[in-house]
Amino acid sequence: MPNPPQRQVTIAQVAEYAGVSQASVSRVLNRNAKVDPAISAKVLDAIDKLNYSPSQMARNLVRGRSNTVALVVPDLENPMFQGVLKGLSREAARDGYRVLVADTAERVADEEEIAIEARSRCDALVLVSPRMPAERLEALLDRVRPTVVVNRLVSGEPAAELSVDYAHAAGTLGEHLLSLGHTRIAYLAGPPQSYADNLRRRGLVELTARRPELDVVDLVGGSAIEDGYRAAEQVLSSGVTGVVAFNDLVAMGLLARLRELGVDVPGDLSVTGIDDVPLARFAAPALTTMSVPRLELGAQSWRRLRDAMAGEPATHPLSYRAILEVRASSGPAPEASGWLSPGRPVLRLADRIVARYEEGTSIDQVLSPRPFLHPVETLGGVRVTDVHPTDHLHHLGIGVALPDVNRTSYWGGRTYVQGVGSVMLENQGTQRRDELELVGDDTVTERLTWIDEREVAQLSEVRSIRGRAVRVGERDAWTLNWRSVLTANFGALRLGSPATNGRTGAGYGGLFWRFPKWDAQVVTADGVGEELAHGSRSPWLAVTDPARPVTVLLMQPAGTEPRPWFARVSEYLGVCPAVAWDEIVEVPEGGTLDLGLDALLIDRAITDAGELAALVATHRSDWHPGPVAHPAPKA
Structure with missing residues (x-):
């Protein structure tokens, strides 16, 4: 007959064996410096003799904290958000914390409820790119502090704000395409409720104000790879020669469909994205994009959250600028000629690229x-x-x-x-x-x-x-x-x-x-x-x-x-x-x-x-x- 499973030793049994109160045992387990050394020695001896392993849940109840934080994202399939999660988890683990993840699946109506439930199980909350309206977001923050919000302006709470300058990112891509001779480009938009989408639009509007020769056509897109795939026909019918996609997933979906349709990228159409997710440089062709510090966003989220939990919140918002990564998916406009693109010049003559000028810094x-x-x-x-x-x-x-x-x-x-x-x-x-x-x-x-x-x-x-x-x-x-x-x-x-x-x-x-x-x-x-x-x-x-x-x-x-x-x-x-x-x-x-x-x-x-x-x-x-x-x- 197999031995019956042993019952777990309780804190009461440890106290009885050591001849002290349960409160004393709890103080020793929580490393309270004020405990009498003699009592501490008795408790540690009892723990060793009884092979006691304290329940983490019980310890959390005693301490009033769970040593976990929650991350709420609109779509965990997006590698951008996976990067933030990795940076957050790695930094939190160094301080003994774990991260629970909640995916709202782009359901704006469910965001508030999911965030409140996640916060009830954890010590603090990171909200990444929330889609809900501004007034609902601000009301939510009053209920779930301490919180850090990534990629969203938080009125009156700059300390909780971490962001990427997506206006600059979109404008830089527009400038890049303009330098290659593209004067009519498309913006393949993101979700209409997305704050980051509004920033991208603003960047392109500011660019066209400076460069009136550039015409930007607004097209319906989304945030998933399927959205880019479905958008290929409307992109082709718009008469543009270049595309700024809402993100890399949309851009890669567009590239896949263009490849099926036999469209030459970048010969007939240049395609660019935003985020520089890990698969971007392995796309066919490799994707020109704006590189966002995903891991650093996650790591900085933890540092700010940790300080907020300790009662020392940051005193200012923090914003990052993305970096242009020029790859094979962008090239000269079909009608352009001569030296093009000051960042990584190419020479186009008689409708073909005949030379590229490399800086050589990676050698x-x-x-x-x-x-x-x-x-x-x-x-x-x-x-x-x-x-x-x-x-x-x-x-x-x-x-x-x-x-x-x-x-x-x-x-x-x-x-x-x-x-x-x-x-x-x-x-x-x-x-x-x-x-x-x-x-x-x-x-x-x-x-x-x-x-x-x-x-x-x-x-x-x-x-x-x-x-x-x-x-x-x-x-x-x-x-x-x-x-x-x-x-x-x-x-x-x-x-x-x-x-x-x-x-x-x-x-x-x-x-x-x-x-x-x-x-x-x-x-x-x-x-x-x-x-x-x-x-x-x-x-x-x-x-x-x-x-x-x-x-x-x-x-x-x-x-x-x-x-x-x-x-x-x-x-x-x-x-x-x-x-x-x-x-x-x-x-x-x-x-x-x-x-x-x-x-x-x-x-x-x-x-x-x-x-x-x-x-x-x-x-x-x-x-x-x-x-x-x-x-x-x-x-």
């Missing part, structure tokens, strides 16, 4: 973080750049890369040390963007500071990149013009290369173009092939691949003394006019160094030197962006 330090162009494509869609190739992970599309600036590498990877060879040193610098602007519709101008491995500024650069569509015979093509002016305004510079350090033929460094791994030819005025191109002072060099077919004709700017070409073909395909080919270059303090390159990108393989020379005569440019201003030296 690992050993690869020497720096801005670069990639991908770059011909008008026919042939990609002519590579990034992080397996043979040289530090090769980044098209960019300025110098392997030795006062012994700091802005090239990335290994450094050549004479007598030792290529070794990995901690000497990689960073090209930091200080300012970027679009000049007209065809030029990007950027101001950078080059910072060494000790975070000391070494030089400043003003960089201008221009892109234009051209006609070559019967074909459309385009030209890329790059000009960089480096200034030694932090002290004199000594520029070298592996060749100047003793490695023969390795004079690379300058405006470097890394091509994909092609079976290509290089042609210069000196002839065909890598052997003739490497070290040539030809004013031009062509990379051509009949298999694609494509030709990229690289030209050193008109009016300049040609630099030797560094050209690799067999090992990998990379080209640059070399700054320090075989001699150190000295730049005195206050002096400048000009770098430049013109490129003609044609969807045809051209190997004839005479034809290439004729194209050089037509498309080689003496363009200069004009006077430049350099950042002032910093202490």
Whole structure:
């Protein structure tokens, strides 16, 4: 026969065994410092002998608290609210509290009753994005204190208020789409009773007041993924080229239906959301959105709630601003052309994106973080750049890369040390963007500071990149013009290369173009092939691949003394006019160094030197962006 279950030891039995009152036992359990040590010793001995485990419910009744707080949300399926819950639960657990969750399922009529019931079971309450009218909310707060309200203005109780500036978020998305050439966009609205929806509308109204060229069409949406899915047809019939959705769920539902309908996103329609929920970057395409600090909202909710329960409520409201995360779901308007979007510029010519300009801040330090162009494509869609190739992970599309600036590498990877060879040193610098602007519709101008491995500024650069569509015979093509002016305004510079350090033929460094791994030819005025191109002072060099077919004709700017070409073909395909080919270059303090390159990108393989020379005569440019201003030296 199985043993009958043991009855749980009671607090009365502990008191009897210890020869003290039940009140004394309770005081010991609650760690009351005023209990006589002798009595405390008797009680602890009795607890040990009887194997007593106090009932948490009983302890709560004695203490008058439950060590739980409640979270009330309109829809727990929304990852935004899940993030708040995670942040709240994690912080509360550190203080010995647990979180109970109530989901109102967007039923406004039930919110008040659910909140009151939740509060009756817990010590305090967090209300996230309540939908009820303002007067009902304020009356409710009088009954359920202490309370923190997230994403809702609380009249007369700023201490209880935590919010996100959704007006700014929606306005920022509108600005982003406008910068991409979209002048007619839709706002796919949220629930009509949502306070956050009103904030989004306000942000877009304020934007159109500043930018009257923008037309915002208001469309019925919702807050769930199904609402976005159902809205696709009305979005398409509205004639807009861009969409600001109420949240990421609505945006992802819209993307799913557009994919079924065969709509090109972002080619035909750009889609953006708000919240940056975890699945946003895994959408197809990855969703451009405003990133909201979900976990921090939850954590801050607990900190304010804890202080309020202790009788020390906060004295001011707290508001967060979301951050724009530009991803693949937003792009230029179908009719837009030239450089677009100052945050992450793209170049659109002849109805296609031909180049993207990346800031490079996410690049690992050993690869020497720096801005670069990639991908770059011909008008026919042939990609002519590579990034992080397996043979040289530090090769980044098209960019300025110098392997030795006062012994700091802005090239990335290994450094050549004479007598030792290529070794990995901690000497990689960073090209930091200080300012970027679009000049007209065809030029990007950027101001950078080059910072060494000790975070000391070494030089400043003003960089201008221009892109234009051209006609070559019967074909459309385009030209890329790059000009960089480096200034030694932090002290004199000594520029070298592996060749100047003793490695023969390795004079690379300058405006470097890394091509994909092609079976290509290089042609210069000196002839065909890598052997003739490497070290040539030809004013031009062509990379051509009949298999694609494509030709990229690289030209050193008109009016300049040609630099030797560094050209690799067999090992990998990379080209640059070399700054320090075989001699150190000295730049005195206050002096400048000009770098430049013109490129003609044609969807045809051209190997004839005479034809290439004729194209050089037509498309080689003496363009200069004009006077430049350099950042002032910093202490």
